[in-house]
Amino acid sequence: MSGEGQSPGLLCGACKILKPKSDYSKGQLKKKGKRKCKSCIELSQGVNLKTAKGLSQFMSAFHDKKSKQVVKNVLASDVRKAQEHGHQQTLIPGNDKYEILLKWLKDGGSKFPHLELKYYTVDYRGVHARKRLNANQLILQVPLPLIMTSDVAKASDIGQKIRASGCQIRSSHSWLACFLLQEKYKPDSFWKPYIDTLPQHYRNMPIFFEEDELAELKGSFTIKMIEDRKISLKLEYDNICKHVPEFSRFHYLEFFWARLAVITRIFGFEVNKRKTDGLVAMADMLNHKRPNETSWHFDQGLNSFTITTTKRLLKGGQVFDSYGRKCNSRYFVNYGFSLDTNEDNQVAMFFQLPKPAPEAGEKEHMAYQLKAKFVGTHTRRFQIPFEHKERVTRKCVSFLRVCYADMDELLPLAKLKSLEKIDPISIKNEYKVMKAIAAQARQVLQGFSTTLDEDNEKLQSQELTMNVRNCVLMRRGEKEVLHAYIDLEKTLDDVIEFDNRSLRKYLSRHVFNKGSEPSFAWRKEMYFDELWVPLLNGVKKELEEMNNSLGE
Numbered sequence: 001m002s003g004e005g006q007s008p009g010l011l012c013g014a015c016k017i018l019k020p021k022s023d024y025s026k027g028q029l030k031k032k033g034k035r036k037c038k039s040c041i042e043l044s045q046g047v048n049l050k051t052a053k054g055l056s057q058f059m060s061a062f063h064d065k066k067s068k069q070v071v072k073n074v075l076a077s078d079v080r081k082a083q084e085h086g087h088q089q090t091l092i093p094g095n096d097k098y099e100i101l102l103k104w105l106k107d108g109g110s111k112f113p114h115l116e117l118k119y120y121t122v123d124y125r126g127v128h129a130r131k132r133l134n135a136n137q138l139i140l141q142v143p144l145p146l147i148m149t150s151d152v153a154k155a156s157d158i159g160q161k162i163r164a165s166g167c168q169i170r171s172s173h174s175w176l177a178c179f180l181l182q183e184k185y186k187p188d189s190f191w192k193p194y195i196d197t198l199p200q201h202y203r204n205m206p207i208f209f210e211e212d213e214l215a216e217l218k219g220s221f222t223i224k225m226i227e228d229r230k231i232s233l234k235l236e237y238d239n240i241c242k243h244v245p246e247f248s249r250f251h252y253l254e255f256f257w258a259r260l261a262v263i264t265r266i267f268g269f270e271v272n273k274r275k276t277d278g279l280v281a282m283a284d285m286l287n288h289k290r291p292n293e294t295s296w297h298f299d300q301g302l303n304s305f306t307i308t309t310t311k312r313l314l315k316g317g318q319v320f321d322s323y324g325r326k327c328n329s330r331y332f333v334n335y336g337f338s339l340d341t342n343e344d345n346q347v348a349m350f351f352q353l354p355k356p357a358p359e360a361g362e363k364e365h366m367a368y369q370l371k372a373k374f375v376g377t378h379t380r381r382f383q384i385p386f387e388h389k390e391r392v393t394r395k396c397v398s399f400l401r402v403c404y405a406d407m408d409e410l411l412p413l414a415k416l417k418s419l420e421k422i423d424p425i426s427i428k429n430e431y432k433v434m435k436a437i438a439a440q441a442r443q444v445l446q447g448f449s450t451t452l453d454e455d456n457e458k459l460q461s462q463e464l465t466m467n468v469r470n471c472v473l474m475r476r477g478e479k480e481v482l483h484a485y486i487d488l489e490k491t492l493d494d495v496i497e498f499d500n501r502s503l504r505k506y507l508s509r510h511v512f513n514k515g516s517e518p519s520f521a522w523r524k525e526m527y528f529d530e531l532w533v534p535l536l537n538g539v540k541k542e543l544e545e546m547n548n549s550l551g552e
Contacts, residue, residue: 012037097196104146104193105281109304111141112282115319126318127285133313139294140307142280144271147305148191149278153179158247167243170236173266176279177258178240181250184258194281202260204336204467207233216471219448220478221348221383222329229333233259263334269298269305280305283321288335292322327385328477338473343518344385345477346392349440352379353403367407374419375402386484386520388527391547397433398422404432424535431496438489441482452479484520488527500536507533 010021013034021029028035098117105112114133119125133139153159153175162169162178169175180198183189202208206217206226217223237255241248265284268277283296283305296307313319323331327346328338353371356364382396401422402413409425416422424430450458455476459469491511495503507528515521534541 010035097193101193101197101281105142108146109141109143110146110282112139114139115282117285118318125285126287127282128318129313129315132315133309133319135309135311137309138306139309139319140283140305141299141302142283142305144298144303144305147278147280148176148179148194149271149276150175151276152278156182158182158244161244161246162240165243167240170232170239171259172277173259173262174236174240176262176266176277177255178247180258180261181254194279197281198261202257202264202336204470205260205264206333206336207256207260209467209471213467213471216468217475219444220475222332222474224348225329225333230256264336267296267305269296271298272300283307286319286321288323288331288337289320290322290325293320294322296321327383328474329383332470332474336470338470338477340473342477343520343523344387345481346383346385347441347444347478347481348381348383349396349437349444350379350381351396351400351403351436351440353377363407367405367410370407370410370414371402371405374413375399384481386481386488387523387546388531389543389546391545394421394545396437400433400436401425401429404429404436423540424531427496427532427536430532430535431492434485434489434492438486441485445479445482448475448479450475452476452483455479480520484524488524491524492532495532500533503528503533503536 010024010029012023013031013036023037024035028037114130115127116130117125118128129139150172154163156179158178158181159175162175180195183191184195186192189195206214206222207230209226214223214226217226233256234252236259237252240255262279265279266277267280267283268275270276286294286307293309293311293313294307295310296305298304299306307321309319323335325344327344328342329346331342332338353368353375356368380399382392382399384390384393384396387393388397398419398421401424402410402419405413405425406429409429413419413422455472458464458472459476464472494510495506498506507525511528512525514525530541530543
């Protein structure tokens with residue numbers, strides 16, 4: 001901020017921060033409300049290497065066009081074939097650093113005699129079993145001194161300087177990111193064997209995608225998630241530099257790299273009944289698969305992070321970890337991949353309290369005024385899956401239940417302490433709610449440049465790169481959720497006038513036993529069995545809420 005008597009600065013239209021005039025070009029100063037500071041312009045366009053000064057060796061690697069094209073052009077089919085048919089290689093060029101890492105781990109007391117690293121293509125690797133592994137077998141043990149925890153980061157030089165400066169860290173991941181950068185350029189760092197094996201760049205991560213790759217996401221709400229992530233990371237970097245000026249010796253893209261290294265590898269666990277998190281070498285090499293084939297925790301008796309099998313695993317097979325139940329948008333933005341099949345996908349929808357028609361009666365206008373007090377008149381954004389028990393879905397339908405309640409249904413709601421989660425009110429109200437969701441689903445679908453069928457056809461191509469294929473999977477997953485709600489609306493149109501007997505007969509023929517858990521067909525069946533049928537019969541049924549939030 002400026003000192004006393006000086007201008008408080010000019011608001012950047014992108015990052016919404018007051019900045020001095022020197023942070024704007026002459027052209028941007030003339031744009032007033034639409035102006036962008038130099039940092040935001042640089043963030044959206046990429047670094048101009050001719051003007052970027054004093055960048056580390058990392059930056060040279062990061063902007064190396066040859067390396068960039070190699071990673072960008074990796075074919076998804078090549079990776080899949082290597083994984084499925086055993087075309088892996090245990091050694092790759094420059095593999096000495098991995099041998100150094102394994103020696104460092106073993107010298108520190110780590111144990112993983114039945115595991116080995118294998119590489120499929122550039123930047124794609126997995127952990128494989130040297131022999132057949134039994135269920136409940138301990139396969140990895142990494143002692144606490146070899147784990148880069150947030151506590152270690154906070155106690156380090158950079159950690160203490162950040163704390164002493166009064167800087168308020170926006171994300172707990174930034175502690176480890178700052179520590180990674182501090183240690184990265186120390187030739188005698190204890191952590192050097194581990195840090196040297198981290199990717200030089202993250203070309204598979206959406207925040208580093210080029211325009212032709214991002215164009216594949218047209219219509220997807222992940223575009224905003226990606227931009228929000230860029231802005232959030234840049235704000236964090238600027239904030240740290242403001243409080244600890246010496247941190248500016250690292251370029252902001254280096255900070256981006258460090259934060260991605262953390263978010264793609266971090267584990268949360270308890271040590272001495274105290275929650276912490278950290279980076280665990282070797283454990284962070286396992287790829288994702290559900291249901292889980294391994295489980296991990298910190299073993300107090302061994303003073304080590306451990307991984308144990310949950311089922312028998314074949315010799316030579318890849319050993320997987322589970323990153324948890326998440327929407328593809330979270331896998332995609334946080335880890336750089338999308339699942340081919342994911343019933344937990346979510347899609348962003350926008351809703352607003354509908355205004356009554358001018359010719360509506362006084363009662364309707366009074367109801368609107370009361371609803372406006374309850375939920376406001378602004379547009380609300382919800383990211384929901386096709387799952388009626390999901391927390392975010394319940395918040396969405398609760399909002400809509402208020403929006404479409406008549407006066408008789410509305411008055412009892414006024415007595416509730418919170419309207420955050422409202423149980424189904426009536427068949428008529430619920431029907432209007434689902435019609436509103438289906439209408440919004442159709443509108444969202446119009447924002448995509450391809451159809452669901454076209455996406456499915458494109459995914460059959462053997463020429464898709466990993467990045468493009470992940471984009472197509474991402475947008476297809478959203479469309480599948482949208483079509484599921486439209487399909488549900490069509491079924492409700494058929495049964496809205498049915499009594500219980502007619503409904504049961506219809507459901508037995510057209511809805512029940514059409515899919516296994518957790519498919520969309522099964523979830524549609526559960527919607528009728530757990531919500532619509534009880535509502536029709538006047539039965540109140542408590543449902544266990546699910547939570548698939550979109551945090552880091």
